[in-house]
Amino acid sequence: MIQQQQEMMVSPYAALYDIVVPKDNILRQINALVDFSFIYDELKDKYCLNNGRNAIDPIRMFKYLLLKAIFDLSDVDIVERSRYDMSFKYFLNMAPEDPVIDASSLTKFRKLRLKDMNMLDLLIGKTVTIAIEQGILKSTSIIVDATHTKARYNQQSPREVLQDRARKLRKATYAMDESIQSRLPAKNTSDVLEDELAYCQNLIHFLETKSGIAHVPKIMETLNLLKETVQDDLERLQQANDPDARVGHKSADSSFFGYKTHLAMTEERIITAAIVTTGEKTDGKQLQTLIEKSQAAGMEIKTVIGDTAYSEKDNLLYGKMHDITLVSKLHPMITQGGRKKEDEFEFNKDAGLYVCKAGHMAIRKARQGKKDVGTNQTETYYFDVEKCKRCSFREGCYKEGAKSKTYSVSMKSNVHTEQMAFQESESFKEQAKQRYKIEAKNSELKHRHGYEVATSSGLLSMELQGAMAIFAVNLKRILKLTD
Template sequence: MLQQQQSMTLSPYIELYNLIIHEDNMLRQINELVDFSFVYEELKERYSMDNGRNAIDPIRMFKYLLLKAIFELSDIDIVERSRYDMSFKYFLHMAPEEPVIDSSSLTKFRKLRLKDLNLLDMLINKTVEIAIEKGIIQSKAIIVDATHTKARFNQKSPREILQDRSRKLRKAIYKVDESLKTKFPSKNTSDILEDEIAYCQKLIDVIEAEGGVCALPKIKEPLNLLKETVADDLEQLRISEDQDARVGHKTADSSFFGYKTHLAMTEERIITAAIVTTGEKNDGKQLQALIEKSKAAGMEVQTVIGDTAYSERENIKYSDDNDIELVAKLNPQITQGARKKEEEFQFNKDAGMYVCKAGQMAIRKARQGKKGVGANQVDTYYFNVNQCKSCPFKEGCYKDGAKSKTYSVSIKSDEHTQQKAFQESVYFKEKAKERYKIEAKNSELKHRHGYDVAISSGLLGMELQGAMAIFTVNLKRILKLMK
């Protein structure tokens, strides 16, 4: 049964919060800034209003997930910290002496209550609404870019993952009591996964036998992570793959296995829209949706700032039709010609190459045709024919027995005359300088809020992670600008 409002247990110790939690405390400021009652509205259909036992307050459960995004801790450690950290208790609307939830409740909340909920758009729209209400957003421009996130699995071999986590645990122990090194089991030297698992379990047993040292947060966190890996994640480690993740290309020589998050952000550095896709998706194809989502969130969009990936013909036409200035340099290789939609390959701006539907990148390119006004030059991209022979999408794309597979793109610069003139203007060049801001935002998401690696498998899990991380960075930015 869902209670209608968040209530704090009456406690004789409640005044402790006013003594301990200073006005400058970030969690106190977030509590005062955000009316979290919107969580009830979004989740009320997923709870019984008058049947069964009282459910754990959904706002409290939501705030636990927000704390995970802010402090990048496991479920076990975020709940444990809420046992003794008074700022956590205050943020969660708990009485100082109130008991904490069981960490397994967070998993159930994610799977049962948040499944199929459009949390990403909902949370972004909420922060944009707050920013507009506080007069923070003044600009009418958005900056667009995409950031990649590696899949949780298949980044390292199962044995390498175990080695990495046991190494971090040992280092944490040595900083506290290096004498324990003599009690640790001998490191595994074989390549057999089962031997590495056995070593990790022995290491865990030795550390837990010491008792006192396990109570230290600096030890408990890497210890819990290793235990979780050996126990819960073992099946995933053996599979070592994410069914939704795909190979994406950062440059011609580097790739990643995972996801992309396509972002739109104001010049004040408030994220106004996000789309999570698999890793191989093209950046430019998401532009129109990012603009529409930003408008739906309350933004007035007059200017869009991005890199060459966003200057394809469809985006230029869309911008012209909607009276939007597109500050994105032209790249003639982006024009797809008159092909049918299903026949188009995707252009990777970082590598400067096309990628086929199977995710294979061209291995070289060559320009053909004469230069000059009215001339029709073509860029031809060559693919590895050996991969094409066994490709599941080869029908209609590759002919059996062919010695080469190419993809040609006509360069029609005359179709982009206005955009070409615009990008030579002083205004264009000044606005283009704003693009660095979104690269800094991508870095913040990755390095401060764990967005460099997915914390679960699947596209839905990635969207949930993105929702909480973006909600967090937007709230932090709003608080900073309000000061």
């Protein structure tokens, strides 16, 4: 049963907060800035309102997830810190003497209460509303870009992940007590995932019950990580890999396995829209949705600033239709019309090559036809035919027995003259200088808020991770601008 519990705290020790949590503490400032009661409105349908035991306050559970995004800690460690960190207890609206929750409750909250919720748009919209109310969001420009996040397993098999984390745990125990090596459970030698899971569970049980060193901080961190992998993702580990993660390309010779988050941000560095996709999706296709999401959040948009990925023909036409200036340099490949199967082959601007729907990138390209003759000239892209032979999407794409697989794009020299003239203007060059801001924001998300690697498996989990991380960075930015 849900019960609103964010009432005035009654505790003989409540005055301690005024002594040990200063007014400029970021968590005290966030509490003053945000009315978290919107969480009740969003989650009321997920609880029974008049029957059963009282549930843990959903606002407190949500704030735990926000603390994870701000401080980049595991479930176990964020709960443990809330046991003794007075700023955490103040933020969670706990009395100094209150006990903490069980860390497993956070997993249940994510899976049961936040399932099927569009937290990404909800939380971004909330911060944009706060920014407008505070009078700090004044620009009519958005800067767009995409950042990648590696899958939790990063192309390792589940068994390899378990082996790696068990190895790190053993290494930490040997550093504490070399003699323990002879008493540890025998290592798994088979290639069967279930056997590796059983070994990890035996290792965890031994260290927690018989080693006497499980509570040493260096041991506890690696032990908690292995436990969380086994317990939280046990269902996922039964699958071959992260089921939603895909191979994306950062350049012609570098790739990643995971997800992309497509972002729109104002010149004040407030993120106004985000779309989480699998790793192979291209940036330019998301632009129109980013604009519409930003407008729905309350933004007035007159200018969009982005790299060459966003200068597709459709985006230029969309900008003209909606009176939006697109500050994005043309690329001779992505701005051409007249190509077939546009939904199956997408251009990767970083590599300068096309990628098929299976995520395979062309290995080379060649231009054919006479120069400056308009549509007579084509750019032909060659794919690795050995990959095509084994590809799960080969039906209708690769002809059995063919010795090559190519994709051709017709070239036009007179399509985007207006945009070409604009990108040479001083106005274009001056506005394009703002693009560095979103690259710095991507770095902040990755290096300060754990966005470099997914914390769990699946697209829905990635969207929730994105929602909490962006909510955190937006609140921090608002606080800085209003200071």
